[in-house]
Amino acid sequence: MNIDKSFEGTFLSQFKRKLLKWYDQNGRDLPWRRTTNPYHIWLSEVMLQQTQVQTVIPYFERWLQAMPDIRHVAQTSLDRILKLWEGLGYYARARNFHKAARIVVDKFGGDLPDSYPELAALPGFGPYTTAAVLSIAFNRNYAVLDGNVIRVLCRILNIDSDVNLPETKRSLARHAQVLLDTKRPGDFNQAIMELGAVICAPGIPACKNCPVRSHCLAYREGDPSRLPVKARKEPVPHHDVAAGIILKDSRILIAQRNHNDMLGGLWEFPGGKRERDETLEECLVREIKEELAIEIQVDEKFMVLRHAYTHFKITLHVFLCRYLGGMPKALECADWRWVMSGELSNFAFSRADQKVLEKFISTLAND
Numbered sequence: 001m002n003i004d005k006s007f008e009g010t011f012l013s014q015f016k017r018k019l020l021k022w023y024d025q026n027g028r029d030l031p032w033r034r035t036t037n038p039y040h041i042w043l044s045e046v047m048l049q050q051t052q053v054q055t056v057i058p059y060f061e062r063w064l065q066a067m068p069d070i071r072h073v074a075q076t077s078l079d080r081i082l083k084l085w086e087g088l089g090y091y092a093r094a095r096n097f098h099k100a101a102r103i104v105v106d107k108f109g110g111d112l113p114d115s116y117p118e119l120a121a122l123p124g125f126g127p128y129t130t131a132a133v134l135s136i137a138f139n140r141n142y143a144v145l146d147g148n149v150i151r152v153l154c155r156i157l158n159i160d161s162d163v164n165l166p167e168t169k170r171s172l173a174r175h176a177q178v179l180l181d182t183k184r185p186g187d188f189n190q191a192i193m194e195l196g197a198v199i200c201a202p203g204i205p206a207c208k209n210c211p212v213r214s215h216c217l218a219y220r221e222g223d224p225s226r227l228p229v230k231a232r233k234e235p236v237p238h239h240d241v242a243a244g245i246i247l248k249d250s251r252i253l254i255a256q257r258n259h260n261d262m263l264g265g266l267w268e269f270p271g272g273k274r275e276r277d278e279t280l281e282e283c284l285v286r287e288i289k290e291e292l293a294i295e296i297q298v299d300e301k302f303m304v305l306r307h308a309y310t311h312f313k314i315t316l317h318v319f320l321c322r323y324l325g326g327m328p329k330a331l332e333c334a335d336w337r338w339v340m341s342g343e344l345s346n347f348a349f350s351r352a353d354q355k356v357l358e359k360f361i362s363t364l365a366n367d
Contacts, residue, residue, distance in 0.1 A: 022211035023191030038112040038137035073101035082348035096124030136186035143176035148196025154228035158217035242284040243271030248323040256335040267347040294326035307352040
């Protein structure tokens with residue numbers, strides 16, 4: 001379906017009016033919806049990327065207590081930023097937020113710019129985040145296109161082409177822009193995302209509660225749940241990873257991941273991916289030597305846990321190890337530290353390593 005001039009007097013005006021009325025009456029009361037502060041709105045949009053609302057709320061509130069404005073973010077170390085973000089995942093968001101805050105302070109005096117080219121040039125500002133911040137914080141006429149909006153548009157307009165194809169995404173972006181309410185662009189963007197989150201949800205939508213179901217072509221045809229269409233994904237790769245809790249007297253060796261790597265800047269119990277025809281113990285000895293230039297003795301297995309990332313899964317095999325010799329060097333990591341067990345909580349770890357840390361601390365407490 002193409003939205004053209006013939007729909008402006010009927011479809012478009014009624015759709016917008018009904019959707020905004022529903023949002024005004026039913027939109028969830030969320031902390032970032034009680035403000036027009038661009039910094040707060042930017043923070044919420046970054047945190048909400050691929051993360052559920054209920055997970056984000058406490059992080060959002062804690063963050064603003066610690067970092068009340070952009071200048072605080074810019075003046076804070078990356079280690080502190082990652083510690084505040086710890087557990088929220090997708091840590092590139094935090095690194096880019098930190099980089100962007102420093103640019104905003106240096107180039108714009110601490111005020112987030114309100115033009116598309118300047119905002120889009122900042123780290124972490126893709127098309128979605130740029131449009132969301134401009135529309136919600138500055139009332140600019142830019143439509144957002146996220147997973148919720150894509151699902152709503154595909155059902156409303158009965159679009160049955162693969163949404164992962166570039167031409168389909170371009171078409172959806174055009175439709176979203178045409179549908180946008182230019183008097184209340186920020187509210188409209190939030191309304192259509194809200195509709196996708198709570199009514200037009202994945203799987204079977206709650207059509208009986210939908211304020212715009214009379215405009216939905218997929219509903220008229222009887223099966224909105226078949227949309228959107230996505231090509232079948234390839235199987236997710238799996239890797240066995242060995243990691244070591246390396247002990248030297250009463251201290252533990254931790255390493256910081258390279259800042260440009262996945263989970264960059266976070267600390268970890270060092271190790272790496274097992275290669276073909278290699279035991280887990282051999283893998284760990286090799287990885288520690290390649291990463292830190294030291295020799296270790298691998299002792300007993302401490303725990304095994306499974307963890308899923310966006311594009312792959314791992315089984316993490318954690319061993320208790322003894323330091324044998326050599327001066328640690330940051331060969332394939334950003335930094336390293338010998339720390340006491342009571343100091344571990346001062347460092348930001350990935351979710352998988354947090355689980356290891358929790359069990360290790362619990363084991364020490366019970367000994």
